[in-house]
Amino acid sequence: xxxxTLRANLRNLMQRFVRSRLAISTQNxxxxxxxxxxxxxxxxxxxxxxxxxxxxxxxETAAKAVASSTRPIYMDFxxxxxxxxxxxxxxxxxxxxxxxxxxxxxxxxGWESEKAVERARAQVASVINxxxxxxxxxxxxxxxxxxLIKGIAxxxxxxxxxxxxxxxxxxxVLDSARVLQEQGFDVTYLPVKQNGLIDLNExxxxxxPDTALVSVMAVNNEIGVIQPxxxxxxxxxxxxxxxxxxxxxxxxKIDLDVNKMNxxxxxxxxxxxxxxxxxxxxxxxxxxxVRIEPLINGGGQERGLRSGTLSPPLxxxxxxxxxxxxxxxxYDHAHISRLSKRLRDGLLSxxxxxxxxxxxxxxxxxxxxxxxxxxxxxxxxxLNDVALSSGSACTxxxxxxxxVLRSIGQSDENAHSSxxxxxxxxxxxxxxxxxxxLVKQKIDFLRELSxxxxxxxxxxxxxxxxxxxH
Amino acid sequence: MVVEKKVFVHLYRxxxxxxxxxxxxxxxxxxRRIRDAFREGRNETDPVKVQKNFEKAQETLQLIQRQTxxxxxxxKGNLVVENKGPKENVxxxxxxxx
Numbered sequence: 001x002x003x004x005t006l007r008a009n010l011r012n013l014m015q016r017f018v019r020s021r022l023a024i025s026t027q028n029x030x031x032x033x034x035x036x037x038x039x040x041x042x043x044x045x046x047x048x049x050x051x052x053x054x055x056x057x058x059x060e061t062a063a064k065a066v067a068s069s070t071r072p073i074y075m076d077f078x079x080x081x082x083x084x085x086x087x088x089x090x091x092x093x094x095x096x097x098x099x100x101x102x103x104x105x106x107x108x109x110g111w112e113s114e115k116a117v118e119r120a121r122a123q124v125a126s127v128i129n130x131x132x133x134x135x136x137x138x139x140x141x142x143x144x145x146x147x148l149i150k151g152i153a154x155x156x157x158x159x160x161x162x163x164x165x166x167x168x169x170x171x172x173v174l175d176s177a178r179v180l181q182e183q184g185f186d187v188t189y190l191p192v193k194q195n196g197l198i199d200l201n202e203x204x205x206x207x208x209p210d211t212a213l214v215s216v217m218a219v220n221n222e223i224g225v226i227q228p229x230x231x232x233x234x235x236x237x238x239x240x241x242x243x244x245x246x247x248x249x250x251x252x253k254i255d256l257d258v259n260k261m262n263x264x265x266x267x268x269x270x271x272x273x274x275x276x277x278x279x280x281x282x283x284x285x286x287x288x289x290v291r292i293e294p295l296i297n298g299g300g301q302e303r304g305l306r307s308g309t310l311s312p313p314l315x316x317x318x319x320x321x322x323x324x325x326x327x328x329x330x331y332d333h334a335h336i337s338r339l340s341k342r343l344r345d346g347l348l349s350x351x352x353x354x355x356x357x358x359x360x361x362x363x364x365x366x367x368x369x370x371x372x373x374x375x376x377x378x379x380x381x382x383l384n385d386v387a388l389s390s391g392s393a394c395t396x397x398x399x400x401x402x403x404v405l406r407s408i409g410q411s412d413e414n415a416h417s418s419x420x421x422x423x424x425x426x427x428x429x430x431x432x433x434x435x436x437x438l439v440k441q442k443i444d445f446l447r448e449l450s451x452x453x454x455x456x457x458x459x460x461x462x463x464x465x466x467x468x469x470h
Numbered sequence: 471m472v473v474e475k476k477v478f479v480h481l482y483r484x485x486x487x488x489x490x491x492x493x494x495x496x497x498x499x500x501x502r503r504i505r506d507a508f509r510e511g512r513n514e515t516d517p518v519k520v521q522k523n524f525e526k527a528q529e530t531l532q533l534i535q536r537q538t539x540x541x542x543x544x545x546k547g548n549l550v551v552e553n554k555g556p557k558e559n560v561x562x563x564x565x566x567x568x
Contacts, residue, residue: 069549069552073550085533089536335502385550428498428551430498430551431551
């Protein structure tokens with residue numbers, strides 16, 4: 001009896017010793033634990049140095065994951081979108097074994113790449129009910145905008161000298177128009193109403209007999225309003241003017257039919273529809289034919305309108321993303337609308353907030369809200385757990401308030417304190433709730449700091465204050 | 471030969487299990503999309519469509535298996551919303567933000 005107890009005690013002692021060594025070694029992060037096993041009768045087994053790495057326990061990994069949960073929530077889907085995993089899967093073969101140049105006519109590498117490119121072209125065309133021959137791949141919507149606006153204007157230069165565009169267009173459109181102005185064209189910049197939409201009567205009055213092109217974007221990238229494309233298209237067809245639409249934000253998200261809407265040319269961007277950056281397309285109608293003067297000359301690829309080797313991985317990714325968009329447009333739209341409503345209800349319940357842009361004619365995934373009496377940059381910095389933007393990515397480097405918000409009549413202070421929330425296919429309800437709660441907290445915090453807010457709370461009308469000059 | 475329901479159930483379980491290895495955004499999207507897709511096709515009777523759904527589900531399973539591996543290789547760090555559950559997420563993460 002005595003001997004058994006003694007042996008049991010010895011065994012206990014050994015086991016506790018072993019376990020404590022094991023615990024220390026894992027705490028110190030030492031992967032290899034060299035310890036001896038103890039057999040049942042207390043005798044020491046041959047010292048087998050166990051080389052098996054000891055992985056940290058489940059609790060430890062969970063604890064580390066929680067501690068490192070610092071990546072911000074992505075809510076800037078108008079700037080760019082993550083590459084959908086289905087799209088990445090489709091493009092992998094073209095980054096590994098299937099690497100041929102699609103314009104090589106003489107061998108199988110070229111033929112298989114060309115087949116993939118043509119298939120992608122058909123996929124992109126089917127989203128907008130166009131013919132595949134009317135799709136020209138470019139490096140993005142900026143290049144497409146430049147190519148179409150400058151190309152059409154220059155081709156018809158002898159007879160038509162006038163271009164119409166809108167003040168809320170993307171910078172590449174406005175800059176192309178400015179360059180054409182310097183080269184002798186007349187450009188009319190149509191103003192927008194306070195809800196962000198253009199006035200069709202104004203457009204009709206602006207069209208002259210020598211108007212070559214009307215350029216109106218479908219969905220605005222900063223405020224999300226949808227322009228009345230069908231009516232503009234009908235008007236342009238009646239007046240025999242080409243209608244160009246920058247559909248970078250609209251392609252694959254709202255129903256676009258180039259025949260129903262009488263769109264003659266369109267710019268498309270891949271990285272807004274969950275495909276990689278660096279690829280886009282231009283739709284150029286063939287009946288009635290739209291002629292353009294090419295920007296990039298060379299070996300005659302893409303019908304001579306845009307020479308240069310196409311990138312099969314990018315093109316295939318673009319095609320697959322377009323196909324997914326077409327298939328899941330209704331599903332994604334329902335999801336985004338639901339989340340957008342949740343976000344808007346949550347944010348507009350804060351006092352002194354204002355939704356920029358028309359409430360109905362809008363794409364639900366782009367919500368631009370002005371928060372009065374809060375400085376925009378400080379709000380963005382306070383919301384560092386959420387990836388947001390105030391104004392578009394291409395203008396965020398300059399300190400100017402967004403020209404789009406100024407065009408819809410916002411004062412400079414309100415334009416500065418506007419935030420654009422982007423919702424996409426991968427946004428979840430938890431992310432929306434987190435964002436709404438965080439914004440509410442930070443707005444309260446920043447407004448508490450603001451003396452203007454105190455004045456407003458007291459009922460003083462800020463426009464009546466005479467600020468003394470120092 | 472019509473594909474039986476238990477085959478679909480087996481595929482569904484596999485799809486869900488594999489999707490849980492994605493990082494947050496793809497994981498939440500996959501779980502939601504798979505659930506909705508199977509819910510939609512639950513009462514399908516046309517054998518041709520059932521066969522098509524089955525093939526699509528099999529291809530999707532292989533796709534997700536490949537993509538979870540690639541994503542794990544190149545994704546770092548968790549999002550701020552990823553903690554325990556959706557409600558505690560928000561509160562605990564907000565507390566941490568201060």
